Amino acid sequence: MNRPTESLPALEIALAEKLRALLSSIRWLSEVQVIGNPAEFQRAFDFCVRFHMPRGREIELWADCRAEPRPSQFPAVASERDFDQGATKRVRLRVLAAPHISPRMAEVCESHGWSWFDLAGNCRISVPGVLHLERTGNAPVHTPPRHNANLGTQEAGRVVRALLTPCFAGNRWTQRSMQMNCNPGVSLGLVNKVVRYLRDEAFIESLPDGGFRLSDPVPLLHAWRDAYRFDHHERHGYFTLLQSRQLREALGKLDAFTGGSAAYAAFSAADFQAPHVRQAKTWLYVARHELDRFAEIVQAKPVDSGENLVVLVPSDNGVFYFRDAPDSHEHLLRCTNLVQTYVDLWHSGGRGEEAAEALLEQRLKPAWRAIDHNV
Secondary structure (H helix, E strand, C coil), rough: CCCCCHHHHHHHHHHHHHHHHHHCCCCCCEEEEEEHHHHHHHCCCCCCEECCCCCCCEEEEEECCCCCCCCHHHHHHHHCCCCCCCCCCCCEEEEEEEECHHHHHHHHHHHHHCEEEEEECCEEECCCCCCCECCCCCCCCCCCCCCCCCCHHHHHHHHHHHHHHHHHHHCCHHHHHHHHHHCCCCCHHHHHHHHHHHCCCCCCCCCCCCCCEEEEHHHHHHHHHCCCCCCEEEEEEEEECCCHHHHHHHHHHHHHCCCEEECCHHHHHHHHCCCCCCCCCEEEEEEEEEEEEEECCEEEEECCCCCEEEEEEEEHHHHHCEECCCCCEEEECEECCCHHHCCCCCCCCCCHHHHCCCCCCCHHHHHHHHHHHHH
């Protein structure tokens, strides 16, 4: 026996009406009906929306309502809300409903095969081979929960950079070991704040014997990329007459003198790590206190136009964390590590986004898959 819709709590009524409105906007759907939860599912879901396709096929969307859904809690919810299609000819789909669905929450839903929608009308409702309704960008009608960490800060970036660096991606971390590994250093309180946020967002997972490990590297990389403030680095143009081998050798000497305060960056780092986009200019990170030495060694002069060297003075020396040695090239300047190269490319303009995606596909994803296979 169906539970009357009117007996639903206020939030569920509002969400049910929003889902009805979203589906009713599709003219060729018929008989959109909101019903309570049939006894066969023991009230595991909050309500159901049923409708018919033009050729008579019946679809049921089973909604689980959450006031403030958290990505870290969703796998347990998904396993509890599993059901067997059984002998019914109806197509049944699980849907997460909430006042506000964050981009990360939407991503987690989709990875588990759930559809979703919120009160603003943002949604992704997908019935494979039958229906796909997707709307994003509507302003929240409900104030979303405040995040307790900002991945765009330098300190948070140091934690994320360490987590994502491929050779560390399979590590079992404690908050203390993470603090000790961040360079430049960060406070234990900051590590605690970032780790709690990353756990809530399901980017990391807690381990049975204590500690945590990275669980979802690509979405975390994307989240850091979107929060990253590339514009905080100072950009300077230089010109040098040194070319090709001479320039590479001079930059190799710079590496020896600066002790890790210089690196190939962006397009030039990618030339060694995952060649994809041709770039005539040489891109570098050079710490402010090494600018004069850099100019002397590579015989470069600052210019307002016509530069062939793009020098970025970093706002945070974390960009030099775990620099990458170019393969089969001795005595050369090192590159920024792969994740740093990726985020810098994404924000460098030109064909930077294309080059970043090539780096992700050719180097980062294979490295992370290899670590997951061995853990």
